[in-house]
Every structure is written in structure tokens, then in C-alpha cells.
Amino acid sequence: MSARVATTCPYCGVGCGVLAGVDALGTVSVAGDPSHGSNHGRLCVKGAALAETVDLQGRLLHPKLRGPDGAFFRTGWDDALDRVADGFRRVIEQHGPDAVAFYVSGQLLTEDYYVVNKLAKGYLGTANIDTNSRLCMSSAVAGHKRAFGEDLVPGCYEDIDRAELIVLVGSNTAWCHPVVFQRIAAAKEAGARVVVIDPRFTATCESADLHLPVKPGTDVWLFNGLLSFLFQHGVMDASFVDAHTLGLAQALAAAENDAPEPAVVAKACGVQLSDLLAFYRLFARCEKTVTLFSQGVNQSSSGTDKVNSLINCHLLTGRIGKPGAGPFSITGQPNAMGGREVGGLANMLAAHMELHDPVHRDIVQSFWASPRMASQPGLKAVALFDAVLEGEVKALWIMGTNPVVSLPDADRVKRALNACEFVVCSDIIERTDTNVHAHVLLPALGWGEKDGTVTSSERRISRQRPFLPAPGEARADWRIVCDVAKRLGFVEGFEFETPQQIFVEHARLTSFRNHEACDDGLPAAPRVLNLGSMSALTPQGYANLAPVQWPVNEHGEGTQRVLSDGRFAHPDGRARFVATKARAPVHAPDAEFPLVLNTGRVRDHWHTMTRTGKSPRLAGHISEPYIDMHPHDALRSGVREGELARVQSRWGAMVARVRHGGDVLAGHVFVPIHWNDQFASDARVGGVVNPVVDPVSGEPEFKHTPVRIEPFPVRWYGFAFGRRFLPASELSYWTLIQGERFFRYELAHRERPGDCGAWARAWLGVNDPDADWLEYEDRTTGVYRAVHVLDDRIDACVFLSSRPDLPSRQWLSSLFARERLEDIDRAGLLIGEPPGAGVDTGPVVCSCFGVGRNTICEAIRKEGLDTTAKITATLRAGGNCGSCVPELQRLIAESRAATEA
Incomplete structure (x- = not known):
């Protein structure tokens, strides 16, 4: 076995450290890194199965061009790069820089993100660069900026360990962030209370002290009601509010207008008044409260207001920047935060500067010495592809993402790509639902081959280091971008030879002119994102860089928590309460489309399955797409559990198998996001989702689409x-x-x-x-x-x-x-059946150790296993990532109920 390389997991934003190695036979092994502060050696099942996903089956290994017959043919790098540069140059010369666009990904490293953002905004002069992080985190970004003045996550994972109350809002943490969930479970064992706010009864709810199954879209009612309740009961840090905030009166007026009393809130949210009051009283009583929120909050047409209504409650009580207290956005992708640091969103500049601010534009342009600077925000994801379809954007470069699957109204995205004059895709997989529409395919490096940095949900910068050779002719994304930039005539700004040089430039920019006035003439608070001391990193220092949380001081030391001094990033240093207005989702169910579709992830798969779809271990838990619905709704729709049905909305349709998982309320259905045309005949739920977006953040409404369910008859x-x-x-x-x-x-x-x-x-x-x-x-x-x-x-x-x-x-x-x-x-x-008892282990429950349901149930029955710890001791199930523990608890409960019956 070669020496193990310390790198970072490429899945969610927890940012777990991984030790990876390759033996003499080329076999890859991975394990959690005990020294990494994000996970202390823990890995979820997806991280533990990474070795099963690094093979070259299906890899894009050489540049390819589409021929006149529509088929792709192999070409050389020079030819492919010339084709890209010529295509973009021609469109810009004929139609201007806003006729080109880039759509990038939270899978890119920070260094990749930096150079493509620099090319687009500072050299081509267009802000038409957006990212798939728009689909999951942009409401949190907008909420942070409105409240704090900058895109800041105040806390750290250690706050979970210290909390008295942990509130999970719109997050199935047990499945989507299992390593964080292990911290939550440990905190609960130590006495913390756990409240889950989610329309579905998910695996996370199994371990909760209280579950509030709010109606989708009613979070603002809930937290406006909490704000009013806290104020009316005197639960307020008056000295903090007076010294460090503005806008409380307006926020309270808005809250009391929507939620004059808890009974009104309970009715609006569809929850029991007693449960609502139990939550409000817990929040009031527990000084150390951490509120973790994720896609159930963000992915909404009112997502930004949801975020701010939640933050308002922490500002009122002064529970921010303190050990064991604060609002905490847990991120969906490994480098969503790193991309935001370097301006990867269409409305941002690098180093947390604002595109609409002329002072900030001048700072960045001066630093880059660039020939031009985009002067207005670019097109956000959904609007970007609308512009492609309408012919306003004529050349599009897509990097490391699959929008034909992941965007709402995805069939419209497909039509847009078919209509686009020039589409370039940089990817590691050759055949995806998006790549089939490209004119040029560029082979990129994948996890295990890439070299750079990522930033986790707690602002922790970690290295992704290569431990595998570059396959075929694949190249780093940053190098591909630089090569195209040089062909466009921008040699001086893109003479990078290593990712270390890019990171150092990024670090220098975070401290460059970091105290200058804003366009309103007020003195600027320094940007909290400051990596200035890291600009002195040598190649060896970068190679050895240990995980560190920004901001980083002059001694190279990181910061666990920000905002602990009560100094915020608004020019006056004060946080802002934001008046939030509760409003119903844009599209309500009706007689034609009577049910509400919610979408999300399953435990063992990731995004559009280009990585997890390769792993037998990860395929075992949930192996095909499904429609989870209440039995009463199934009866009214004329469909049965186990049979196929079609989900139909005003925008599209898909087909999957009906199941009654007990997770959804009557009137609602849930469909996972992962399946696509490479893994199923007709299961792209993105084609069904409505394209309405939050007016502030531009984030789509993935959690509320009116649909109907109808039979899909087969013989x-x-x-x-x-x-x-x-x-x-x-x-x-x-x-x-x-x-x-x-x-x-x-x-x-x-x-x-x-x-x-x-x-x-x-x-x-x-x-x-x-x-x-x-x-x-x-x-x-x-x-x-x-x-x-x-x-x-x-x-x-x-x-x-x-x-x-x-x-x-x-x-x-x-x-x-x-x-x-x-x-x-x-x-x-x-x-048609196994010969003998015990042969059929049943569907996989614990993917880490391959333990099936039948095996677990038999052990529970025969050996009287009445706790998950006993199951783990007997079968190992639940003993690694812990994401199956809620399911083990359910099996114990089912066994107990069967015995008592």
C-alpha cells in the first residue's frame, strides 16, 4: 500500500477528511481521517464507498467534437480548445459579452471556480456565470447578506456538541449529512433536546423529541410566531439588540401581523397547538440553541424570508457567535461555500464583494488589472437557461453539472440546449443527460485526481489532494479555462502553472483594500472573509496545508466562530432584523393537480448518480425511483403500492413505483431527485418541478409543485x-x-x-x-x-x-x-424462491456492512435485541456511519408491536 494521502470527501458540505491509498495491484482504499476536525475519522456510507466509484467505466477520457451526423468523434486538445475559444470569440464579436455564459458546479475546487469567475467577469465582461449551488444554497446566502452584511455562517460543528436544544429545519440530516447527525445523536445522549421541523416524517424524526410536520411553505409563519412569542414573554437580550442590531420594530410588526398568537400559527402551519407551544417554550428556555437548516428552507419561492425569519429569532435572543448557539446553514455540496468565496454566483464578485457596488468593482478590477469588468448582475440559473432558449445567450460552457436533470422544468432546459448555437461541457463522465446536447466535450479530472481546496459548511478550508494519476487526456478544470483564456488573448491574467498560485492570488484578493468605503460613502466594515496571511503560502506550504477555518489571522490561525464580538459586516457594524412576510407558495393545488410534490435526496445516492450509481454497495438500499404517497391519496388516484404510476404537473411528467413509506402527510407526495435517463426510462423529476424562484435569491421552488398521480398501466x-x-x-x-x-x-x-x-x-x-x-x-x-x-x-x-x-x-x-x-x-x-431458510437476507438496511432486513428482523426476534446498540454488537449494522440507526429503531418497534399483538 502506498502512503495514504489526506484529502477531502467530494459529497456534501460536511467536508469530511479522508485518507486514501492505492496498493500495488491498483486497489483503492479509503478511511476517515481521525485528525480532521470536521469528522474525526467518521465517514458516512457514501464516503466509505468512494473506492467503488473511481473506476474508468463511462469516463470521458479524450476531447470530443460533435460531427455533422450528430455523433461525437475524438480530437486533440489543441483542436478542442481552439474550437471553444473561436466559438466564444465569434459570439462576443457578433452579439456582445452577455451573449455567452457559464454554468458551473459546487463540485469544482475553489481554484477552478476562481479562474472561470475571473475570466467571465473581469476579462470577457459578463456576469453570466452561475452555479448549481443556486439550486440549494442561494437563499441562505441572500439571508446571510441581508442579516449580517456578508455571506457568513457564524458557528461551527462543535456548537452542536455544546447545544442544549438542536432545531433541525427542512433537513433530513440522518440521511443527507450523517456525520453531522452522529454529533446530534451524541448531543442528545448527553441531554440535548432535538426538534425536527419537516413536512415529512423522515429518518431524522425517529430520534427527535418533537416533530412538527408543518405544511410546506409555512416556515415564515412558524418563525414569525416564535419571534412574537419570545418578545411577548420577555425572552430577549436587550443589551445585544440595542448595541448590535437595527430593524427590530419593523420585524416585530410584520411578525405580529402574520402571527398575532400561537393558535393562528398552529392553524396556518397545520400542527397541533400543544406541539407548537412545546417548541416555542423549548426555544425560550434553552440559551444554547443551534438551529440547523437546509434545503427544506432554501428551496422555496420564499426561501430568503424563511432564512431571515429564523435568523431574527437568534438575533432577538443574542444567540449568535456563542458556543452552542447560532443559526447554522448546512450545505449540500462539497464546495458550495468555496465557490461563493470567489464569486461563483451571478450576483457576486470574488472575495465576498458585491457586483452592484462600484467601489467593489473597482477593487476587483484594479487587483486583476483586467481590461473590463461586468457592471451588472448576470443571469441566475433558471433565467440563464430561459435566455438560452430565447436566443439571448448563444454560447454556453457547462462545468461539472447536469442541468437537464437537476434544474426545474428540465425539459425546457433540454430544449434550450438543443437550440443553443454552441454548447461546451467539461465533465468526467462521457454520457450524461446534458452532455448528449454538447458540441464540444472536454475531459476533466475527478475526485482522487484533482488538486486544490474546498470549504465546508463551517468555513473550514481543506485540501483535496490527488492520489490517482490523470486518466487518458483528462485535465484540471482551472487549466482548461486558462488555456481557453490565453487563446482569447488574455495571457497575462491566466499564466498560472499550479493550483497553489491560484489560491495565493485568491488569498491576496481577500485582504486587498479590505477597509474601503462603500458606494454610499459610509466607512466599510472589513470583510470577514480574510485569508491575507495565506497569501504567503509557498508551494510546500500549500502542499502541507492543514484544514483551517476562515477568517485566518496574521499568524495563520483559523477562527471557530465569527460575529462573537457583535461586530457585523454592514457598514455600521450592526446586524439587521429583516421584516418577513408569510405568503403561500405561488402555485396552489387545485382540482386538476390536487397533490403537492416535494423532492429531495435518498440516503445512499448523490445528485444525478454519475458517481454513486457505480457503487453496488450504495445501490442496495433504495434501488429504483419511487413515489411516496399516503394510502388514501393512492386510493383516490387509482394506484396501488408496488405498481407503477405517472406524476404529472403543468410542466412535465415522470414514472416511478408507488410506495407507502409512512413519511408523507395526506395531500403530499415525495419523489427523489437522483434518477435520470442514464439509469431509468422516465424518472427525471426535474422535468415535473415548477420553475418558480425566490425573488431575492433566484432559488427554485423544489418543495412545492402541484401534481396529480395517475396509473401507468402495464401488462x-x-x-x-x-x-x-x-x-x-x-x-x-x-x-x-x-x-x-x-x-x-x-x-x-x-x-x-x-x-x-x-x-x-x-x-x-x-x-x-x-x-x-x-x-x-x-x-x-x-x-x-x-x-x-x-x-x-x-x-x-x-x-x-x-x-x-x-x-x-x-x-x-x-x-x-x-x-x-x-x-x-x-x-x-x-x-422462484431461495432453497432453504436464511438464504435471503432481504433488502439492504445497513449499506456499510451489507446487512439485510430479514437478517436483522430474525436476530431481533430470536435473540431479543431491543436496542440498536445490541443489533450493532450482534450484526455490526449501525456501527459505522449511523445513517441506518433510525431504520433499526423502526424495525425494533415493529417487532415489539408484532409481539404485543
């Missing part, structure tokens, strides 16, 4: 396993799942084959009439099973039925690990 259901890809695209429904040594497909079709045997042979590619072929058919029940055995090993199989209740996939998947099928296995395949 047969099925599944198939094969050691190679199978041609599923002609079927009415399919989902692809990566397994260990196999590919698995869930299938359904509107027409049943006339001859199942002939169809199965042709579809599985079994052409030899003398092949070892096992099959069974019962035409009365519509059941058909066929298995191809090659050299005594199972090669492929297909199971069909007129009903969706098919045999266990877990048992069948285990057969692909065997070097030889026994006679008893062949018999089991023909009868």
Missing part, C-alpha cells in the same frame, strides 16, 4: 440480471442498478411477448440453441422465469409476472458471486 412486471448491459430502452419502464459482478434491471412493459422464451433468449443475447438454459412458464398466472448458465455460473436471468410481487432480488444477486451453481440453486431458480 407485465419483471426484473433481469446480466453480466453485461442489456437493451432495455425499448421497454415501457426500466431502471438500471449496478451490482457486484452484474447489472440488474427492474422492468415493465405495456405488451406481453407472444413467446416469452423466444423473447427472453433474444433479449438476453442467448443465440446458441444448445445453451444451458433453464426456464419455467405458467401461462395461467402469467409467470415466466428463464436463466442462462455459462460454464456452470449464472450468466443472466429474467423473471416476468403479471403482478409486481416478484421473487427476492437479494437472493438472486448472491448467486452471481458464486463460481458454480449447485443443483439446489438451479431448483431454486426454477421455483
Whole structure:
């Protein structure tokens, strides 16, 4: 094993440290870094499975151009870069700089973000550069800036450990930020109380002392009511408010107008008055309160007001910048914050400066010595793609993201790319829903190959270091941008040779003229983002850079908490209470679309699955897209659990399997965001989501789209396993799942084959009439099973039925690990069930250790396991990342209920 490299996980914004290494056979291993302050050695299952995602299957390894026939062909870097530079130059010469745009990603490193932002705003002269962080964090950014004067997260993870009360708002932390959730669980064990505010009963709610299932969109009512309650009961830090804030009277007036008394709030939010008062009294009583919020707050047409209504309560009580207290935005992507530091959003400049401020524009342009500077904010994500469709933006460069899947009204995004004159995509995966629309494909480096920095939710800058060689002709994103910039004539501003040189320039800019007046003539408070001392980093110092939280002082020491001195980043140094107005979502359900769609993540997948979709371990927990809905709504919609249904909105439709997970209230449905055209036939929920955005932040309304659910009739259901890809695209429904040594497909079709045997042979590619072929058919029940055995090993199989209740996939998947099928296995395949008790471990619950539901339930029953700790001691389940602990708790409760019955 080579020496392990200290790097950072590429998933969520927790920013966990990872130790990665490669042995002599090229096998990659990963483990949590015990010395990293974000995780102290812990990893969630996604981080633990990173080694399964770094193979080169599906990688884009060479530059490619689209030919006249629409097919891509390989070319050299010089040709590809010339094509990009010529395309952008032509559009700018004919239509001006605002006819070009960039759409980038929180997956980029800070150094990548810096150079592309510099090129767009300071050299091309357009602010048309936005990022997929707009889709998850921009409401938090806008709320921070309104309240604090700068995009600041005041606290740190240690505050969770110290808190008396932890309030989780719109965050399924157990699944989306499992390492943070472990801190929450530990704090609860130490006596902290936990309140979860979420329309769904998620895995996080299993461990809560109180769950408030508020109606989607009613958070402002809730927190305006809390503000009024606190003020009316004298729970206020008057000295802090008087000395360090402005605007309380206006915020209180707005709050009391919306929420004159708790009963009004309870009715508006759809919660029990007793539960609401229990929350308000807990908040009033607990001085050390941390309020963690995420996408359920941000992804809303009133997301910024939700953020500020929450922050107002912390300002009133002075619970900010103190150990164990503060509002805390937990970030969705590994470098969403790093991108914001260097101006990656269309309305920002680098170093937390404001694009609308002429003084700030002059500071940045002077520092860059750039020929021009964008003078007005650019197009935010949704508006950007509207402008592409309307022909206003004619050249677009997309980096490390998949907007045809992730943006709302995603079919409109697809039409926009088809209409665009010139589309460039930098990516690590060759075939994505977005890349198929490109004119130029540029191969980028992926995690394990990239070299640079990222910033976590607690402002902690960490290094991502390479431990794998660059595959094929892949290059760093910053280098690709610099090469294009030079071809556009901007040599002097882009002569970087290493990421260290870029980071040092970024650090210098954060301290450059950092006390100058704003355009209103008031003396400026210094920007809190200050990395000035890091501008002296040598190449060796950068190579050895230890994780550090900004701002960084002159001695290179980081800062755990900001705003603890009561000095805010507004020119007068005071925080602002923001008057927030409660309002209903823009589109209300009606007779045609009577249900409300909410979207979000599942535990073991990430974004559009280009990484996690490669991991058999991560595919085991939830293997196909689903529609989670209340049984009463299913009955009214004419659909059944286990069958397929279509989700239809005014903007689009998708198909998935119905389930009743018990997570959603009547009138609501939930669909995960991850599946796309590479992994399923028709499961892009982004095509269904309405494109309404928050008027301040531009963040889309992913949590509230009126929809209807209708049956998706099919004649047969099925599944198939094969050691190679199978041609599923002609079927009415399919989902692809990566397994260990196999590919698995869930299938359904509107027409049943006339001859199942002939169809199965042709579809599985079994052409030899003398092949070892096992099959069974019962035409009365519509059941058909066929298995191809090659050299005594199972090669492929297909199971069909007129009903969706098919045999266990877990048992069948285990057969692909065997070097030889026994006679008893062949018999089991023909009868469609495992031969003997204990063979079928059931659906995976603990992905870290591959422990199935049946195994856990059997152990609970036989050995009387009545705590999750006992399950862990017996089966290891729940003993690593802990994200399955809520599910283990549910299985214990179900077993207890069954026994008592």
C-alpha cells in the first residue's frame, strides 16, 4: 500500500477528511481521517464507498467534437480548445459579452471556480456565470447578506456538541449529512433536546423529541410566531439588540401581523397547538440553541424570508457567535461555500464583494488589472437557461453539472440546449443527460485526481489532494479555462502553472483594500472573509496545508466562530432584523393537480448518480425511483403500492413505483431527485418541478409543485440480471442498478411477448440453441422465469409476472458471486424462491456492512435485541456511519408491536 494521502470527501458540505491509498495491484482504499476536525475519522456510507466509484467505466477520457451526423468523434486538445475559444470569440464579436455564459458546479475546487469567475467577469465582461449551488444554497446566502452584511455562517460543528436544544429545519440530516447527525445523536445522549421541523416524517424524526410536520411553505409563519412569542414573554437580550442590531420594530410588526398568537400559527402551519407551544417554550428556555437548516428552507419561492425569519429569532435572543448557539446553514455540496468565496454566483464578485457596488468593482478590477469588468448582475440559473432558449445567450460552457436533470422544468432546459448555437461541457463522465446536447466535450479530472481546496459548511478550508494519476487526456478544470483564456488573448491574467498560485492570488484578493468605503460613502466594515496571511503560502506550504477555518489571522490561525464580538459586516457594524412576510407558495393545488410534490435526496445516492450509481454497495438500499404517497391519496388516484404510476404537473411528467413509506402527510407526495435517463426510462423529476424562484435569491421552488398521480398501466412486471448491459430502452419502464459482478434491471412493459422464451433468449443475447438454459412458464398466472448458465455460473436471468410481487432480488444477486451453481440453486431458480431458510437476507438496511432486513428482523426476534446498540454488537449494522440507526429503531418497534399483538 502506498502512503495514504489526506484529502477531502467530494459529497456534501460536511467536508469530511479522508485518507486514501492505492496498493500495488491498483486497489483503492479509503478511511476517515481521525485528525480532521470536521469528522474525526467518521465517514458516512457514501464516503466509505468512494473506492467503488473511481473506476474508468463511462469516463470521458479524450476531447470530443460533435460531427455533422450528430455523433461525437475524438480530437486533440489543441483542436478542442481552439474550437471553444473561436466559438466564444465569434459570439462576443457578433452579439456582445452577455451573449455567452457559464454554468458551473459546487463540485469544482475553489481554484477552478476562481479562474472561470475571473475570466467571465473581469476579462470577457459578463456576469453570466452561475452555479448549481443556486439550486440549494442561494437563499441562505441572500439571508446571510441581508442579516449580517456578508455571506457568513457564524458557528461551527462543535456548537452542536455544546447545544442544549438542536432545531433541525427542512433537513433530513440522518440521511443527507450523517456525520453531522452522529454529533446530534451524541448531543442528545448527553441531554440535548432535538426538534425536527419537516413536512415529512423522515429518518431524522425517529430520534427527535418533537416533530412538527408543518405544511410546506409555512416556515415564515412558524418563525414569525416564535419571534412574537419570545418578545411577548420577555425572552430577549436587550443589551445585544440595542448595541448590535437595527430593524427590530419593523420585524416585530410584520411578525405580529402574520402571527398575532400561537393558535393562528398552529392553524396556518397545520400542527397541533400543544406541539407548537412545546417548541416555542423549548426555544425560550434553552440559551444554547443551534438551529440547523437546509434545503427544506432554501428551496422555496420564499426561501430568503424563511432564512431571515429564523435568523431574527437568534438575533432577538443574542444567540449568535456563542458556543452552542447560532443559526447554522448546512450545505449540500462539497464546495458550495468555496465557490461563493470567489464569486461563483451571478450576483457576486470574488472575495465576498458585491457586483452592484462600484467601489467593489473597482477593487476587483484594479487587483486583476483586467481590461473590463461586468457592471451588472448576470443571469441566475433558471433565467440563464430561459435566455438560452430565447436566443439571448448563444454560447454556453457547462462545468461539472447536469442541468437537464437537476434544474426545474428540465425539459425546457433540454430544449434550450438543443437550440443553443454552441454548447461546451467539461465533465468526467462521457454520457450524461446534458452532455448528449454538447458540441464540444472536454475531459476533466475527478475526485482522487484533482488538486486544490474546498470549504465546508463551517468555513473550514481543506485540501483535496490527488492520489490517482490523470486518466487518458483528462485535465484540471482551472487549466482548461486558462488555456481557453490565453487563446482569447488574455495571457497575462491566466499564466498560472499550479493550483497553489491560484489560491495565493485568491488569498491576496481577500485582504486587498479590505477597509474601503462603500458606494454610499459610509466607512466599510472589513470583510470577514480574510485569508491575507495565506497569501504567503509557498508551494510546500500549500502542499502541507492543514484544514483551517476562515477568517485566518496574521499568524495563520483559523477562527471557530465569527460575529462573537457583535461586530457585523454592514457598514455600521450592526446586524439587521429583516421584516418577513408569510405568503403561500405561488402555485396552489387545485382540482386538476390536487397533490403537492416535494423532492429531495435518498440516503445512499448523490445528485444525478454519475458517481454513486457505480457503487453496488450504495445501490442496495433504495434501488429504483419511487413515489411516496399516503394510502388514501393512492386510493383516490387509482394506484396501488408496488405498481407503477405517472406524476404529472403543468410542466412535465415522470414514472416511478408507488410506495407507502409512512413519511408523507395526506395531500403530499415525495419523489427523489437522483434518477435520470442514464439509469431509468422516465424518472427525471426535474422535468415535473415548477420553475418558480425566490425573488431575492433566484432559488427554485423544489418543495412545492402541484401534481396529480395517475396509473401507468402495464401488462407485465419483471426484473433481469446480466453480466453485461442489456437493451432495455425499448421497454415501457426500466431502471438500471449496478451490482457486484452484474447489472440488474427492474422492468415493465405495456405488451406481453407472444413467446416469452423466444423473447427472453433474444433479449438476453442467448443465440446458441444448445445453451444451458433453464426456464419455467405458467401461462395461467402469467409467470415466466428463464436463466442462462455459462460454464456452470449464472450468466443472466429474467423473471416476468403479471403482478409486481416478484421473487427476492437479494437472493438472486448472491448467486452471481458464486463460481458454480449447485443443483439446489438451479431448483431454486426454477421455483422462484431461495432453497432453504436464511438464504435471503432481504433488502439492504445497513449499506456499510451489507446487512439485510430479514437478517436483522430474525436476530431481533430470536435473540431479543431491543436496542440498536445490541443489533450493532450482534450484526455490526449501525456501527459505522449511523445513517441506518433510525431504520433499526423502526424495525425494533415493529417487532415489539408484532409481539404485543
